[in-house]
Amino acid sequence: MLDLLRHNNFLYPMIVFDKVSKSYPLGNTALQDVSFEIENNEFVFLVGTSGAGKTTILKLILRDLIPSAGSVVVDDFNVSAHNFRHIESLRKTIGFVFQDFKVLPEKNIYENIAVGLLVMGASKHAIKEKVRDSLEMVGLLEKERVFPIQLSAGELQRVAIARAICGNRKIIVADEPTGNLDPKTTWDIMKIFRKLEGKKTLIIATHNTDIVNSLKKRVLVLKSGRLIKDIRKGGYEL
Amino acid sequence: MKDIFTSLRRTPYQAFATFFALFLTLFLSLTIFLSLSFLYGMLGFVESRPQVTVYFQNQVTESDIQKIKEQLISSNKVNSVKYVSKQEAFTVYKELNKDNPLLLEMVSPDILPASLEIFAKKPEYLPELADYLQKQTGIDEVNFQKNIVEKLLSLTSVVRKVSIGFFAYFIVTTVIILIAITHFKIALKKDEIELLRLLGASKWYVKKPFVNEAMFLGLCSSIAVYVVFLIIFFLTLPSVESYLAGVKLLSIDFGFYILPIWPFNMIFGIIAFLFVSLFGIIISTIATLLATKKYIR
Numbered sequence: 001m002l003d004l005l006r007h008n009n010f011l012y013p014m015i016v017f018d019k020v021s022k023s024y025p026l027g028n029t030a031l032q033d034v035s036f037e038i039e040n041n042e043f044v045f046l047v048g049t050s051g052a053g054k055t056t057i058l059k060l061i062l063r064d065l066i067p068s069a070g071s072v073v074v075d076d077f078n079v080s081a082h083n084f085r086h087i088e089s090l091r092k093t094i095g096f097v098f099q100d101f102k103v104l105p106e107k108n109i110y111e112n113i114a115v116g117l118l119v120m121g122a123s124k125h126a127i128k129e130k131v132r133d134s135l136e137m138v139g140l141l142e143k144e145r146v147f148p149i150q151l152s153a154g155e156l157q158r159v160a161i162a163r164a165i166c167g168n169r170k171i172i173v174a175d176e177p178t179g180n181l182d183p184k185t186t187w188d189i190m191k192i193f194r195k196l197e198g199k200k201t202l203i204i205a206t207h208n209t210d211i212v213n214s215l216k217k218r219v220l221v222l223k224s225g226r227l228i229k230d231i232r233k234g235g236y237e238l
Numbered sequence: 239m240k241d242i243f244t245s246l247r248r249t250p251y252q253a254f255a256t257f258f259a260l261f262l263t264l265f266l267s268l269t270i271f272l273s274l275s276f277l278y279g280m281l282g283f284v285e286s287r288p289q290v291t292v293y294f295q296n297q298v299t300e301s302d303i304q305k306i307k308e309q310l311i312s313s314n315k316v317n318s319v320k321y322v323s324k325q326e327a328f329t330v331y332k333e334l335n336k337d338n339p340l341l342l343e344m345v346s347p348d349i350l351p352a353s354l355e356i357f358a359k360k361p362e363y364l365p366e367l368a369d370y371l372q373k374q375t376g377i378d379e380v381n382f383q384k385n386i387v388e389k390l391l392s393l394t395s396v397v398r399k400v401s402i403g404f405f406a407y408f409i410v411t412t413v414i415i416l417i418a419i420t421h422f423k424i425a426l427k428k429d430e431i432e433l434l435r436l437l438g439a440s441k442w443y444v445k446k447p448f449v450n451e452a453m454f455l456g457l458c459s460s461i462a463v464y465v466v467f468l469i470i471f472f473l474t475l476p477s478v479e480s481y482l483a484g485v486k487l488l489s490i491d492f493g494f495y496i497l498p499i500w501p502f503n504m505i506f507g508i509i510a511f512l513f514v515s516l517f518g519i520i521i522s523t524i525a526t527l528l529a530t531k532k533y534i535r
Contacts, residue, residue, distance in 0.1 A: 062436065064436075087438075088438045088439065088440050089438070090438070091435075091436060091437060091438035092437075092438035093438075094438075096436060102429070102432075102433050102436075104429065104430055104433065106248065115433070115434070115437065116437045119434060119437050119438050119439035119440075119443060120438070163437075
């Protein structure tokens with residue numbers, strides 16, 4: 001079945017890590033010989049304790065880091081090449097959500113989301129339409145003129161998700177998106193991610209076992225920089 | 239424009255610091271530009287006057303004077319030599335004293351000497367030419383403006399050298415100040431820059447607001463400098479006019495175009511404004527590009 005889907009182009013690898021290692025000049029190794037493939041529109045959890053290498057993988061996908069060995073291919077871009085010259089094009093295909101939200105305090109919610117479309121050169125009309133769609137999806141349409149200081153942590157994370165999904169970005173990477181949130185808000189955020197399932201390639205780094213075990217999605221388990229398990233429709237225990 | 243004003247409102251002290259650093263540099267640059275223009279104009283004015291005038295004794299015939307003229311021309315040290323006969327000298331005299339009939343009555347063409355008005359190729363040739371003329375027979379008097387031309391030449395040269403020194407100093411100082419200010423602004427917007435880069439913004443997209451703001455401040459400070467200059471100029475105009483009473487026109491000859499400097503005119507005013515505004519915009523843009531190149535990776 002999987003082969004049939006691949007053959008008909010329904011499934012193709014969106015992200016390929018091939019024997020990827022990342023070590024830093026002072027000698028600490030963040031990743032060691034990690035290989036995996038993530039299909040287009042797949043929903044994947046990256047799990048592991050702090051320092052296991054989750055954030056390093058996300059940074060390699062964003063080309064915020066370059067691997068010391070091996071290759072990383074994202075949406076057909078070989079981002080591990082040292083002379084890689086398409087960072088802007090690559091990043092325009094990726095939306096990101098971080099634990100610290102990364103919203104701009106001096107811009108209102110509408111402007112915070114529009115910034116992702118402005119860098120793509122979208123027209124004012126298109127920006128207005130797409131920002132509204134994104135806000136509607138995350139349930140913040142009535143707060144578009146509000147400033148970040150007036151929002152709760154859960155709402156701020158929803159703003160970050162709205163910005164990440166705005167503008168036809170194919171991949172969404174989220175680094176501990178529920179790390180600062182209470183259990184109820186955490187589930188609200190996960191509901192939004194579930195709405196994106198099958199529409200975007202989702203990679204969520206987390207150590208929230210409840211979420212991972214409940215959603216039964218693919219789980220990549222990392223330990224001390226090594227990929228120790230790749231579980232389809234699985235849960236995990238730390 | 240909206241983004242520029244928002245940025246200025248959010249970082250007013252950095253904006254004022256940029257504005258005043260540019261204002262000072264541009265004001266001094268405009269002063270230097272105007273001083274040099276006037277000095278070159280004065281030099282041109284003095285050089286356009288006969289540089290050596292030789293008066294002949296009455297007994298010297300026109301053919302003897304013409305021989306001396308030909309020898310001067312063949313020396314390759316003069317641009318032109320003009321023969322002024324007794325009659326022509328009398329005509330000039332009459333023109334100069336037309337309001338004084340008493341002086342006109344006392345003078346006839348015979349009294350006035352014939353003369354040669356000589357324009358040298360280089361001011362350095364003036365003493366040599368004067369020396370040569372003094373050795374000729376029948377010479378009554380040799381006048382030459384060696385001192386004025388030499389003084390003006392050396393003054394222009396000194397002002398030019400000092401100006402280049404000051405210019406370089408002010409450019410370097412202003413660029414360093416603007417780089418430091420832009421660095422502050424970049425540091426203030428660090429999170430926004432990081433976010434934009436992660437969202438796929440190009441380096442130029444990130445740099446553009448800084449460059450636009452710098453160009454705007456460069457233009458604003460140059461307009462302010464020009465307005466202040468015009469106010470000072472019109473306040474001091476009566477004294478400048480009395481100082482330059484005998485000078486009807488000062489200009490700089492570029493070969494393909496003669497630029498009138500004095501009396502102050504629209505063309506020179508526009509050129510001065512273009513100079514100061516272009517200089518302001520270029521210097522602020524260069525400083526910002528250097529800062530953004532260094533601090534936005």
